Amino acid sequence: MASPLAAVPTDADLRRERLHGVLYMLGAALGFSLMSLLVKVASAAFPSMEIVFVRSAFMAALTFAVLRRDGAPPxxxxxxxxxxxxxxxxxxxxxxxxxxxxxxxxxxxxxxxxAPVWTALAAAVLLGERLRPLVLVGAGLSMAGVVLVARPSVLFGAGAALDGLGVAAVATAAVLSGLAYTFVRKLRATDRPMAIIFYLSWIGAVGSLPFALGGAWVWPSGWQWTLLLGIGLATHGGQVGLTKGMARLEAGTASAIGYLQVVLAFAWGALFLGDDVDGLSVAGAALVVSSVLLVVRRARSG
Structure with a gap:
């Protein structure tokens, strides 16, 4: 029988775990940013809901296989x-x-x-967590950042504004993501991460299929199969990195590393898509990052 002392992690073990956690979170940021880039490229050839279906079906099959391998109830x-x-x-x-x-x-x-700001607000409403002033300040900074990025025509003129439907879609997605992450926080006490991902995937596949088939379905050809496969692999890599990184690092450190996604997204856009990176977008991104930092600081202070 092993000595109880053998189970106590040493300082070297803790440092190794933290290093692995940092590497996992860096991998998650890279994976999710590449997913966004590949989705942007695929959007030029495929309807959005077809991409959602293919991505969701791929993830559902993969996570189901992992759950079955581990003997866990899907x-x-x-x-x-x-x-x-x-x-x-x-x-x-x-x-x-x-x-x-x-x-x-x-x-x-x-x-x-x-989304992390909306998570904090949703947790206050649904889980009864205390809503601290820093969260409200963070929400204000977050909205100011979105205004600088979106550049609504009423403030900046019609020529400066981004596509209104696109802004509305992503802004709504951020609010709903915050709500979804709140459910994840509740589920940590009862369910495995892979089960949570499996539900997201199979529901996404079932829900998107009618819209994908009802639209102008485009069959992939040649390198397009690789592109769609890349979306699934990048998403899976990001999810695995996020799950394992969050298990090894405190929330503040993990979230701070996650900001790399924003930087990488601007870099991929400039390098591969010819996107212009202007001062207003950079300022807006800085405000959004600052808002999340405030929320993280609130979480760490208890």
Missing amino acids: LGVDRRTLALRGVVGAIALSLFYVGIGRLPLGDAVTIQYT
């Missing part, structure tokens, strides 16, 4: 909350993909990254 424990998270998350994902097709990549990801 239907989970808290099925009602799992279903709610799946429906809200699937709608958010669909709207985000619609917005990516209509907006510059960096701007779309910046607006989507307001």
Whole structure:
């Protein structure tokens, strides 16, 4: 029988775990940013809901296989909350993909990254968590950042404004993502991460299929199969990195590393899509990042 002392992690073990956590979170940021880039590219050839269906079906099959391998029940424990998270998350994902097709990549990801602020607000309403002043300040900064990125015509003139439908789609996706993450926080006490992802995936696949078939379905050819496969693999890599990174790091550190997604999105847009990166977008992104930092600081202070 092993000595109880053998189970106590050493300082070296803790440092190794933190390093692995940082690497996982960096991988998650890279994976999700590449997913956004590939979705943007795919949007030029495929309807948004077809992309949502292919991505969701791929993830459903993959996560189901993992759950079966681990001997875990795919239907989970808290099925009602799992279903709610799946429906809200699937709608958010669909709207985000619609917005990516209509907006510059960096701007779309910046607006989507307001989701942690909405998570804090939703947790106060649904889970009874205390709503602290820093969260309200963060919400204000977040909205100011979105205004700078979206540049509504009433403030900046019609020539400066981004596509209104695209902005509305991504902004709504961010709010719904915040609500979905609140459900995830509740589910951590009852269900495995893969079960949560499985519900999101199969509900997304079932919900998007009628819209995908009812639209102008486009069969992939040649390299397009690789493009769609890349979306699924990048998403899976991001989800795995996020799940394992969050398990090894405190929330503040993990969230701070996640800001890299915004930077990478602007970089991919400039390098591969010819997107212009102007001062207003950078300022808006800085405000959004600042808003999330305030929310994280509130979470760490208890």
